[in-house]
Amino acid sequence: MLVEKYAEKMKRADTLAFVRRVMWKSLDERIRQVFDSKLESKSAINEFGGLYMSKAYDDEPIRSSKLISSQHINSTHIFTGHRLLGVSLVDRKKNTLKIASETNAQLWYSQGPSGQVMVFVAPYESDAGEIEEKELLIYKYKEPASISAVDIERHFKVFFKYCSYTSQHSANSLIHYLYRKRLMMRDFRYQSDFRAKFINVVERIAILIVGGAAVWASLYAGVKI
Numbered sequence: 001m002l003v004e005k006y007a008e009k010m011k012r013a014d015t016l017a018f019v020r021r022v023m024w025k026s027l028d029e030r031i032r033q034v035f036d037s038k039l040e041s042k043s044a045i046n047e048f049g050g051l052y053m054s055k056a057y058d059d060e061p062i063r064s065s066k067l068i069s070s071q072h073i074n075s076t077h078i079f080t081g082h083r084l085l086g087v088s089l090v091d092r093k094k095n096t097l098k099i100a101s102e103t104n105a106q107l108w109y110s111q112g113p114s115g116q117v118m119v120f121v122a123p124y125e126s127d128a129g130e131i132e133e134k135e136l137l138i139y140k141y142k143e144p145a146s147i148s149a150v151d152i153e154r155h156f157k158v159f160f161k162y163c164s165y166t167s168q169h170s171a172n173s174l175i176h177y178l179y180r181k182r183l184m185m186r187d188f189r190y191q192s193d194f195r196a197k198f199i200n201v202v203e204r205i206a207i208l209i210v211g212g213a214a215v216w217a218s219l220y221a222g223v224k225i
Contacts (some may be wrong), residue, residue, distance in 0.1 A: 080104060
């Protein structure tokens with residue numbers, strides 16, 4: 001019967017989701033290995049404001065619950081500390097000067113209930129200016145086992161580049177802006193916006209072309225007369 005057929009499909013989906021959540025522990029180990037290898041370049045990492053890691057399991061109430069990775073939504077965040085920008089701003093609340101800074105650029109891995117993994121980056125937060133996007137989805141995987149150490153190295157490469165390109169001292173560069181836009185276009189959540197803007201531009205170009213053709217046609221007709 002139809003009900004048994006789809007009940008069985010849901011049962012299989014539940015089993016697969018459980019297996020994929022169990023896979024998270026090994027993914028976390030691979031992320032940690034790559035993270036630790038980056039910390040070896042201490043002077044370079046300091047330029048980013050330091051590099052830190054936190055996991056969903058570190059937060060209450062998950063930590064006190066004693067749940068294992070297959071029993072809660074998993075996530076792992078890599079984030080930067082503070083960078084001082086070398087210029088002073090007025091603190092309106094305290095009516096004093098403060099040194100402008102930027103902080104909390106992030107690379108993070110988030111697992112959905114079905115076990116799929118999404119990889120995000122987020123720009124520096126700064127009191128000296130804002131970045132248009134708040135977060136960008138850069139990769140999406142069916143399960144943790146699909147993500148190799150090589151993949152994680154690629155994620156870190158994108159992250160460090162994104163940090164450099166969203167720092168207030170370089171965010172206004174056209175090349176950096178275009179790179180961020182390219183990442184944004186790859187994020188499926190923004191694709192409908194870009195599609196609408198593209199259609200709008202095409203429509204405007206079409207109006208100009210049709211209008212220009214009409215002018216030329218009238219001029220040509222006038223010459224013949």
